Amino acid sequence: xxxxxxxxxxxxxxxxxxxxxLGSIPAFKNDHEAGADVASKVGRGSLxxxxxxxxxxxxxxxxxxxxxxxxxxxxxxxxxxxxxxALIAVPLLKALSRAAASGEGAIARIGAEAEELVVGSLVFGxxxxxxxxxxxxxxxxxxxxxxxxxxxxxxxxxxxxxxxLELSDVPxxxxxxxxxxxxxxxxxxxxxxxxxxxxxxxxx
Numbered sequence: 001x002x003x004x005x006x007x008x009x010x011x012x013x014x015x016x017x018x019x020x021x022l023g024s025i026p027a028f029k030n031d032h033e034a035g036a037d038v039a040s041k042v043g044r045g046s047l048x049x050x051x052x053x054x055x056x057x058x059x060x061x062x063x064x065x066x067x068x069x070x071x072x073x074x075x076x077x078x079x080x081x082x083x084x085x086a087l088i089a090v091p092l093l094k095a096l097s098r099a100a101a102s103g104e105g106a107i108a109r110i111g112a113e114a115e116e117l118v119v120g121s122l123v124f125g126x127x128x129x130x131x132x133x134x135x136x137x138x139x140x141x142x143x144x145x146x147x148x149x150x151x152x153x154x155x156x157x158x159x160x161x162x163x164x165l166e167l168s169d170v171p172x173x174x175x176x177x178x179x180x181x182x183x184x185x186x187x188x189x190x191x192x193x194x195x196x197x198x199x200x201x202x203x204x
Contacts, residue, residue: 003142006135010146016126017154018188023122048106052113053122053148056093060123061130061144063089068131085127093118122151154191158184 016022067088068081097118100111117123126147130140161183170179 003139006139006143007146010143011150011153012191014129014147014150015154015188015191016122016147016151018184018191020125020129022125023120023151023155048109048113050149050152051106051110052117053152054145055110055148056097056114056117056123057126057148057151058141058145059093059096060085060089060118060127061140061147062137063092064127064131065135065137065140081131082124082128085124089127090118093123122148154187157187 010016013019064081064085067084068078072078072081072084094115097111097115100107101115102108103111126144130143130147133140133143135143158180162180165175165179165183174182
């Protein structure tokens with residue numbers, strides 16, 4: 001499978017949010033402030049959010065690929081990949097994010113955004129999907145980054161749709177959550193309508 005096909009598939013046909021529902025579970029920001037939805041953070045559409053998503057998901061995918069392929073699989077312990085990811089990869093990603101956040105400029109903004117994403121279902125889900133997808137190390141890196149960008153694209157589009165719906169004359173029964181659920185469903189059907197086999201063979 002070509003890298004172009006992997007990227008296109010991760011962004012469109014296998015979109016992390018619309019195809020798998022990843023990232024819809026709230027992530028805990030700290031001990032006294034919980035329940036911040038990842039989608040609401042990313043939906044602002046900032047470049048820092050996009051870069052943070054791409055970096056965190058790429059690193060998570062690579063770390064779990066290494067843990068699963070180089071350590072667990074030879075020992076016959078592949079079923080423990082989630083446990084080892086939580087024990088090894090998550091603390092390492094948090095440490096890297098904090099180190100980046102302590103810097104200056106764009107790197108600090110990306111690090112601050114990334115630190116809040118590490119414990120979200122998006123990062124866990126993308127890492128597991130990529131690790132079990134039969135990718136090489138380079139392909140896992142590309143798929144992880146593309147999945148993050150695909151999630152950012154979906155949330156940005158949904159946020160734009162929400163703003164347009166608030167200004168539109170929508171029937172009372174469809175205002176709020178019903179109209180957003182319909183919009184998300186239509187977007188999901190549109191993206192999944194892209195033939196996954198065609199996308200995966202793109203550029204091969």
